[in-house]
Amino acid sequence: MPFFDPEYVKRLEASLKKWESETLPQWLERMPERMESFTTLSDIPVRRLYTPLDLKDWDYLEKLGFPGEYPFTRGIHATMYRAKLWTMRMFSGYGGPEETNKRLKFLIEHGETGLSLAFDEPTLVGIDPDDPLAEGHVGIEGVNVASLKDMEIIFDGIDMGRVTTNMTINPPAPVLLSYYVAVAEKQGVPYHKIGGTTQNDPLKEFIAQKTYVFPPEAAVKIAIDVIEWSVKNLPKWNPISISGYHIREAGATAVQELAFTLADGIEYVRQLLARGLDVDTFAPRLSFFFDSHINFFEEIAKFRAARRMWAKIMKEWFGAKKKRSMWLRFHTQTAGVSLVVQEPYNNIVRTAIEALAAVLGGTQSLHTNSFDEPFRVPSEFAAKIALRTQQIIAYETGVADTIDPLGGSYYVEWLTDEIEERAWKYIDKIEAMGGMLEAVKRGYPQKEVTESAYKFQRDLEEGRKFIVGVNIFRSESIDEARNVPLLEFDQEEIEERQKRRVKEVRKMRNQERWRRALDNLRKAAERGENIMPYVLEAARAYATLGEIMGTLKEVYGVYVEPPEY
Secondary structure, eight states, X not given: OOSSOHHHHHHHHHHHHHIIIIIHHHHHHHSOOSXXXXXXXXXXXXXXXXXXXXXXXXXXXXXXXXXXXXXXXXXXXXSGGGTXXXXXXXXXOOSSHHHXXXXXXXXXXXXXXXXXXXBOHHHHTTOOTTSGGGTTTTTSSSBOOOSHHHHHHHTTTOXXXXXXXXXXXXXXXXXXXXHHHHHHHHHTOOGGGOOEEXXXXXXXXXXXXXXXXXXXXXXXXXXXXXXXXXXXXXXTEEOEEEEOHHHHHTTOOHHHHHHHHHHHHHHHHHHHXXXXXXXXXXXXXXXXXXXXXXXXXXXXXXXXXXXXXHHHIIIIITOOXXXXXXXXXXXXXXXXXXXXXXXXXXXXXXXXXXXXXXXXXXXXXXXXXXXXXXXXXXXXXXXXXXXXXXXXXXXXXXXXXXXXXTTTOHHHHHHHHHHXXXXXXXXXXXXXXXXXXXXXXXXXXXXXXXXXXXXXXXXXXXXSSOOBTTTBSOOSOOHHHHTOOOOOOOHHHHHHHHHHHHHHHHXXXXXXXXXXXXXXXXXXXXXXXXXXXXXXXXHHTTOOHHHHHHHHHHHHOOOOOOOOO
């Protein structure tokens, strides 16, 4: 049913034409517009003005409904932030386990409400710190974790039954989850109290982040193993965080980020159904992860469209019955790629705006980037400002006091519809290819993201898009960048410490238990079984990350990406 009375719409159309023919031309002559055209970062044209005429065929109940009800455009909870604020989850980890343990405690002390672990490159690709390929990379981009011993140190003095932890880990997700569970066991935390998230999203690795290890089919199989085992054993664990963040950071537009993320989700749901699982048993545990970039309204509209689209997919495509199965619960990170080294304190402003968009878009969890991240992992000083940014939004601005406060904005509603329509077109193309796994193997999303990244760079260089301090209002001075207080740590000392520790672990463990665990893991993988119980036993036996991943590589092989031109 149309939202507006047809007779009123006619009056409004006549009034708009009158304004366009009489009032507007005079103003355009006196005050010409700044640019010939305006667009969002996704190149969606932005008109001068939006009115009820942009929503004249709009159905409130179909498009919006109410918070906590299908299609969940206005939020998945009926009370949203009036009852519970989003989880403030800062992405943390650097150096060795000792440094990261200290940082986690620092953030908890200053009001962080959830933990989020960043891992270094060797951990992300599943090799030990004494592997020659790891040399010079240990502890730089995140914490190095090579065994259960490292995870024990990270969570020393932190009650794992009282905090939830996000782990940004993909190919080695079963290993890191097993280390986490094994430490929780040692702390005496029952499985039903272990809460958190493993990213565990291999498809986006092929599209964007590129820290893949196994070939696509095997990678998806392993991810499904983690989901299936977690759903059956860890009722509070989100076994996958279907991630648009890295796709966006690689250069995708907001529309592509949304479309490719949901298409990844569709692929995982199909794989889980093919194992014989009932959709309502696993769908409530699927979670998502999005980027919040600098184009304020486009990001808000993207989040709202995402909720509506996923609810429709789960209900109409897959026959989900439970409301919770239709929820798109998501973590958001402000856009790391939007931060620059030029006039770096401006990054605090960028992050605040991006965080505000995430909150107005209804995120369940938020990480705010630190202004010094274009240089290296955050200092305590910068991380604290980033956390305080969230706390100011939550407790001072009033934006969390009502639900979906921009709902009904002619522009936001039009933009939400427009982003949804454009995203469906991408999903339709991927479906025609046979789903995202096939699309990835053909290189389709990879090519789309590459082209968008190239176009954005051209737009910057040719003055169609702007970054203050970079291609507009440039400052000749670089003193600000020179004076940023950066985190200092001795990477070489940490690398040597991690090498020593992993060697000590190999000596101190029960060799028979360790050998039997890896042998059982290999046989289970060869039989096509769910590998999680065997990885967990190997973790308990202090098998190292490199040893477990090496065993799996023997069975599944290693992926080499074909060149794309």
